[in-house]
Amino acid sequence: MPRPRLILILGDQLSPGLSSLAEGNPARDRIVMAEVREEAGYVPHHRKKLVFLFSAMRHFAARLRRQGWTVDYHGLDQGLGDLCDAVLKSAREFDAGELLVTEPGEYRLREAMKRHWPQRLSLSVRLLEDRRFLCRAETFRDWAAGRKQLRMEFFYREMRRHTGLLMEPDGEPVGGRWNFDADNRKRYDGKLRLPGPARFEPDATTRQVIDLVAEHYPDRFGDLEPFWFAVTETQAEEALAHFLEQALPHFGDYQDAMTEGDDFLFHSLLSPYLNAGLLDPLKVCEAAERCYREGRAPLNAVEGFIRQILGWREYVRGIYWLLMPDYKEENRLASHADLPWFYWSGETKMRCVAEAVRATREHAYAHHIQRLMVTGNLALLLGVEVKQIHEWYLAVYVDAYEWVELPNTLGMVMHADGGYLGSKPYAASGKYIQRMSDYCGACRYKVSSAEEDNSCPFNSLYWHFIQRHRGRFGKHPRMGMVYKAWERMAPARRRAILQRAEALLDDIENL
Structure with missing residues (x-):
């Protein structure tokens, strides 16, 4: 008779269809799950992120026990250093002949x-393939082979064809277009009711975890309460249903908008559940597609939502596994400034940044435009060291795991990879933030100027970025208009703008 096996389940693998569970035998094998110091602390994870993961893990362990599995659950109070310590502790009590693990989503852990x-x-x-994604790493590698540029749009079209999502029987995209992003840029005017995310009252298990995290990490960044995230598959499915009914119909129009009156607008807040394994990405996309087919949501909303999951989420995972480990060391724009402390404290006169950090501290969440065009845009313009801003994003957001966060930060936010993820940097002045939000009206800075002492820092820093990277982007086909606009300015004004930017760069902490 074969010897029993240990099956390690990680905190972002809370899926009943996990490949290691499919291979295992509840009558013979034993599951190991663990809360360990290394995984909780290799970056200073937001306390609400830890509560979400530990509570979801404990609920999943209880579900597995109800299904007949034996689960060794090692809690944080056991003081284990790393996951291998937890497996070793179980192995000493169990005559196992093998350890099964569904392949982890982080290169660091997989290599260990x-x-x-x-x-x-x-x-x-024995590492088993993670089959919860819609594009295998090998399939992405084959798609990427021989291509000079790996554009998400073309990958996304292949995934639409592969899955049949939003496709006509003749092989053409529904609506005659692959991408409706141009229709998804309205500024929120306050007229529509904002539904907010689905909220769940913490049960006894979650309350125990809140107390545990409060005890072990009293000074860590992030508010612990109110805690309202889903921590079970059933709750996550309720959150999906809430989004589809209450928010999806308007998600497309306002997915790039920001408002001081609400931190969530019409966003789904499903990424924590997708990335932890509580929701299946294909089922989520199919549910959204049904809303379009049944007339419950417009095409621009459904396509935009599906593109984030089927396109972008799968694409960045493919990039990560294609280019690691060298990818993590990329810094093509030679960014070396320290991350300002106000990314943690929120103490800045820039209203948009203060609001983004506040939302991050309260919810372990800020939506993608706040991440890309506020905190990310500022880090790009300041030339923050890539490693520092990467570790900040990885730490503070509940949905952040390295496979999804690193390409977004290094590639899309910091343009540090030379253009794998974006043909040009996502640099913008304060005018973009003014167009897409209501932050500027209450800000102490003046968004209409770039060279004055009270002018919006984004404005002068934007032109400083354009000037200092002229050698790289001066002949870029998509940036020609920007450089022509810079050249048309009077020399005296250009000098004043650059002087204003230099003064800001010399005193970053007081922005």
């Missing part, structure tokens, strides 16, 4: 399992 764990554990370690 492959290179170091077999010797530490005196066990063979």
